[in-house]
Amino acid sequence: MRENKNALITGASRGLGAVLAAFLAGQGHDLVITARGANELKAVRTRLAGFGGAVTAIEGDMTDPAHRAALIDAAARLGGLDILINNASDLGATPLPPLAAYPLDILRRLYEVNLIAPLALAQIALPLLQKRNGLIVNVSSDAAKGGYPGWGGYGSTKAALDLVTLTLANEADGYAAVSVDPGDMRTVMHQAAFPDDDISDRPLPEVTLPFWAWLFGQNRSAINGGRYGAQSEKWQPVREVTDETV
Amino acid sequence: MKRSELIFERPAQLAATTPAEARGVERDSGRLLISTPAGHTHAQFNELASFLRRGDLLVVNDSATLPASLPARGAIGAFIVNIATDYGGGTWLVEPRQSSSQPGALPLSAGDRIVIGADDGIASDGRIAARLIAPYPGLPRLWFIVADGDLRPVMAATGAPIRYGYVSERYPLSVYQTVFANRTCGCGSAEMPSAAYPFTRRVVDSVQDRGVEIVAITLHTGVSSLEVESETVEQHPLYPEPFAVSAATAQAVNTAHASGRRVIAIGTTVVRALESAWDGNEVHPARGFTRAYIHPARGVHVVDGVLTGLHDPVTSHLAMLYAIAGQDVIRAGYAEAVRAGYLWHEFGDSHLIMTR
Numbered sequence: 001m002r003e004n005k006n007a008l009i010t011g012a013s014r015g016l017g018a019v020l021a022a023f024l025a026g027q028g029h030d031l032v033i034t035a036r037g038a039n040e041l042k043a044v045r046t047r048l049a050g051f052g053g054a055v056t057a058i059e060g061d062m063t064d065p066a067h068r069a070a071l072i073d074a075a076a077r078l079g080g081l082d083i084l085i086n087n088a089s090d091l092g093a094t095p096l097p098p099l100a101a102y103p104l105d106i107l108r109r110l111y112e113v114n115l116i117a118p119l120a121l122a123q124i125a126l127p128l129l130q131k132r133n134g135l136i137v138n139v140s141s142d143a144a145k146g147g148y149p150g151w152g153g154y155g156s157t158k159a160a161l162d163l164v165t166l167t168l169a170n171e172a173d174g175y176a177a178v179s180v181d182p183g184d185m186r187t188v189m190h191q192a193a194f195p196d197d198d199i200s201d202r203p204l205p206e207v208t209l210p211f212w213a214w215l216f217g218q219n220r221s222a223i224n225g226g227r228y229g230a231q232s233e234k235w236q237p238v239r240e241v242t243d244e245t246v
Numbered sequence: 247m248k249r250s251e252l253i254f255e256r257p258a259q260l261a262a263t264t265p266a267e268a269r270g271v272e273r274d275s276g277r278l279l280i281s282t283p284a285g286h287t288h289a290q291f292n293e294l295a296s297f298l299r300r301g302d303l304l305v306v307n308d309s310a311t312l313p314a315s316l317p318a319r320g321a322i323g324a325f326i327v328n329i330a331t332d333y334g335g336g337t338w339l340v341e342p343r344q345s346s347s348q349p350g351a352l353p354l355s356a357g358d359r360i361v362i363g364a365d366d367g368i369a370s371d372g373r374i375a376a377r378l379i380a381p382y383p384g385l386p387r388l389w390f391i392v393a394d395g396d397l398r399p400v401m402a403a404t405g406a407p408i409r410y411g412y413v414s415e416r417y418p419l420s421v422y423q424t425v426f427a428n429r430t431c432g433c434g435s436a437e438m439p440s441a442a443y444p445f446t447r448r449v450v451d452s453v454q455d456r457g458v459e460i461v462a463i464t465l466h467t468g469v470s471s472l473e474v475e476s477e478t479v480e481q482h483p484l485y486p487e488p489f490a491v492s493a494a495t496a497q498a499v500n501t502a503h504a505s506g507r508r509v510i511a512i513g514t515t516v517v518r519a520l521e522s523a524w525d526g527n528e529v530h531p532a533r534g535f536t537r538a539y540i541h542p543a544r545g546v547h548v549v550d551g552v553l554t555g556l557h558d559p560v561t562s563h564l565a566m567l568y569a570i571a572g573q574d575v576i577r578a579g580y581a582e583a584v585r586a587g588y589l590w591h592e593f594g595d596s597h598l599i600m601t602r
Contacts, residue, residue, distance in 0.1 A: 026356055026379030027337060027392045050357045051377075206383040210339075210486055213390055214535050217334020234522050235486070236534030 004053070006078040006132075008032040008071060008125065010062055010118075011088030013040035015187040016139065016205040020085055021048060023212055030054040032074045035088065036061055054078065062088050062117040072124045080131035083216070086118035087139045089157070091192050096150030107153050114157035119164050122177075130174035133220055138165045140179040140227065162227060169225035176224035178215070182208050183231030203231075211235060247479040247542055251573065252560045254580055260587060261412045262594035265421045266444075274446040277588055277595040281571065281579035283602075288586060291444040291596050292452075294553075300457030301507040303498055305549075306442055307515045308462040310427035310434040313405030313419050314469075318342065320360035322353055327362050328408050329401065330436045330468035331487065336393050339382060339485065341469045347411030349472075351387055356380050362397070364404040374400045384483035388469070398432060408437050408469065412591060425450060426462060426512075433488075435467040440592035441513030441554045461498045463523075465489040465515040465536075473560040479541050482562055486535040487515075491523040493531040499548060500528045508550040508602065514540075514563050517570070520548040541565035542573070551600035556583055556590045571599045 007024045011017040013035030021033050025048040033048075035041045038059040045057040056074045060067030075081045092110040093103055122136050129136065143155035144162050162179045169177040184190065186202040211230035215223065222237035266273045274292040289297065298304075318327040326346065331339040342352050342360075356378055363373030375394045382388035407422040423429070424442035454460065466488045474482040499520065502509050511517045522536035523529045524547050539562065540546060546569045557563040567576045579597065588595040 022356070023380055023390075026377065026390070027335075028377070052357075203383070206380070209380055209383055209390065210535075210537075213333040213337050213339070214486070217332075217337055233538050234532070234534050234536040236532060240533075 004078075005029045005082040006031070006075060006080060007083035007085065008034075008075050008081055009085045009087060010034050010071075010121070013037045013044055015189065016182055016185065016208065017085075017087040018044050019205045019209065020087065020212060023209055024083065024216075025051040025053050025055065027216070028053060029082070030078050032056045032058065032071055032078070034058050034060055034062070034067070034071055062121065063112045065120070068117070068121050068124060071121070072128065075125065075128050081125055081128040081134050082132045083135050083137065084122060084125050084129060085137045085139065086121060086161075087137075088117070089114045089139065089189075090154075091189055092153040092157075094192055095195065096154075096193060098149060099152035102153050110153055110157050111160070114154070115160045115164065118161060122168060126175065134175050135216075135220055135223075136165070136168060136175060136177040137215075138162075138177070138179050140165075140181045142181050142183065144181070166225055166227070172224055176220040178223055178225070179227040180211075180215070181227070181229045183229060207231060247565065247568070249474050249477060249479060249560065251568075252474060252479065252564045254559050254577065254584075256556075256559055256580075256584060256590060260584065260590055262589040262591050263412055263414060265417055265593040267421050268415065268417065272446055273444045274449045276444050277586075278598060279579060279583055279586075279588060279595070280598045280600070281575055281582075282600045283571075283575060286579055286582045292446075292449055294449055294598070295452040295456045295458070297598060298453060298456055298458050298510070299508065301502075301505070302458045303502040303507060303509045304453065304458055304460045304512055305495065305499070305509065305516045305520060306424075306426045306460060306462050306512040307439040307465050307519070308426045308428040309439055309464050309466045309515070310429045310431075311407060311419065311422040311424075311438040312434040312436060313401050313407060314436040315346070315408045316362050316401065316405045317364060318360050318362045320354070320358055325350075325352055327360070328436060328469050329397065329405075330388065331466070331485070332397075332433065333390070336395070336397075337379070338391050338393065338397060339388055339468065340391050341388050346409045349387060354378055354389065360391075362393070363400045372400065372403045382485060385485060387472075388485065410470070413593070428462075428464070433466060435465075436469050437467050438592055439465070439467055439513050439515045441515075441552075441596070443592060444596055445512075459498065459502075461495045463489065463491050463495055463516055463519040465519040467515055471562055473558070474562060474565075479562070479565045480539070480543060482539075484537065484539045484562055486537040487518070488534070489519040489522060489536050490533040491519055491529065491531055496523060496529040496531045503528070508600070509548060510598075510600070511549045511552045514552065514554055514566055517546070517549055517552055517566060521546060524548050540569050542569045544569065546570050550602055551598065553596060553598045555592065555594055556580070556588055556597055558590065567599060571601055575599070
């Protein structure tokens with residue numbers, strides 16, 4: 001019998017996180033999932049039960065070190081981690097203010113949620129990831145590069161997260177790290193950013209499934225350090241590895 | 247572009263239902279329609295070389311065809327599974343169908359367990375258990391599945407070439423291999439990259455004798471896409487396919503461009519691969535999955551022409567041909583093909599479309 005694969009997903013109660021949890025459960029992963037909304041999280045766990053794998057759901061705030069430690073304890077009980085997905089993030093002040101008027105207390109808190117928390121989780125997850133040649137996925141955004149007016153707070157946290165990801169990748173020893181920009185999606189966060197817009201023309205987060213199927217099927221060292229667009233025109237390994245066929 | 251712009255009348259009887267092998271003729275005995283801005287010409291495929299110029303670069307797809315259609319069963323009973331794409335790590339995109347002629351839709355759900363391969367599977371590599379993960383976004387007839395082991399030996403043991411209703415007989419896999427197929431990697435296409443089906447060794451020789459260079463890309467095709475149903479052509483979901491453009495092929499294309507020579511894709515798969523490897527200035531070596539959807543709004547930058555079969559109404563392939571040569575040329579060419587009784591589908595006639 002094959003050793004079971006495990007994944008830890010933050011922000012898993014809705015949107016992209018919930019879609020990722022269902023896909024990984026479908027692939028046969030045992031999961032640790034977390035989010036702040038207990039009821040939504042429980043509902044996701046119930047939906048995933050049908051796939052037959054173990055699902056540990058722990059409600060909490062990612063900026064709380066004790067919560068992060070509890071997640072890693074749960075992953076350790078599964079025997080290791082194949083995939084860590086740092087998906088949870090905040091949008092910051094809404095409606096999106098220009099940087100000239102950005103409330104700095106909100107910005108500090110945003111960096112805690114979007115940058116410090118995922119790095120902190122990765123730090124304590126590394127021993128479990130190294131057991132499995134695991135993969136860290138940090139969910140980024142087009143706003144990390146765009147310089148879009150109003151997006152300076154959120155975008156700068158994601159730009160910083162991109163550099164954290166790349167540096168983790170360059171320091172990698174027994175694991176790999178990638179950034180993923182999922183692209184525009186019809187999510188609660190997207191609606192919060194555009195409260196007055198009709199976003200029904202945006203695709204649901206399921207649109208990214210083919211990308212995740214591709215990413216999780218790649219040789220880990222071939223994608224290490226990559227920054228991918230889940231809805232971009234092509235997905236390529238960042239380097240050749242000898243055992244790979246097309 | 248509106249969906250209605252892809253509509254034309256193709257009489258049902260204009261379908262090739264048997265391969266050349268079954269008719270006892272050479273593959274190159276089919277017809278060849280040549281469409282250029284100057285007009286349309288009728289010829290035989292084995293005269294291809296006379297429509298090419300010294301210095302032309304032909305780019306072919308060297309993907310082999312897999313025995314990708316397998317029996318399957320589950321709680322809903324027996325059905326067939328056409329394997330579209332290997333995503334790695336045991337995850338595959340597949341199309342469960344009622345039968346080769348009936349697509350479904352089958353009442354399947356995420357989490358369902360199925361067995362793929364021969365029912366009577368005495369040999370252990372004759373079947374494999376798998377689970378449905380999720381339907382493909384926007385194309386719910388396709389499913390991601392995870393297999394309990396390696397699906398490839400099961401394909402080799404119990405698979406047959408994918409066949410649709412208009413081909414009534416079963417033919418061996420060799421009928422579905424083109425002369426360019428690289429059969430050394432164990433990987434390949436769900437469906438034959440059929441533009442190259444009519445190439446025979448003698449046609450290849452005559453083309454090369456003309457001073458035409460032939461290079462290859464690799465693109466592993468998935469299963470055939472259905473009609474565009476969305477209001478606009480651009481909204482139609484196309485799923486990605488694995489592709490590779492080697493450094494040598496990228497170089498050959500860039501050199502042809504630099505010296506003003508024509509680049510001719512043998513098949514729509516080659517157009518997709520080459521356009522995916524274009525960075526705005528030149529073609530780069532590339533390897534991965536491409537979602538490129540070539541339609542008039544996106545445009546075409548690498549190829550000067552394409553040799554392909556005749557495509558069904560309301561398909562995304564037509565949008566690609568419009569992008570290459572313009573809707574007027576393609577519509578006039580198709581009217582000519584219908585008038586002259588050309589045959590559609592993978593064993594049918596050929597169409598060389600050149601922009602210069």
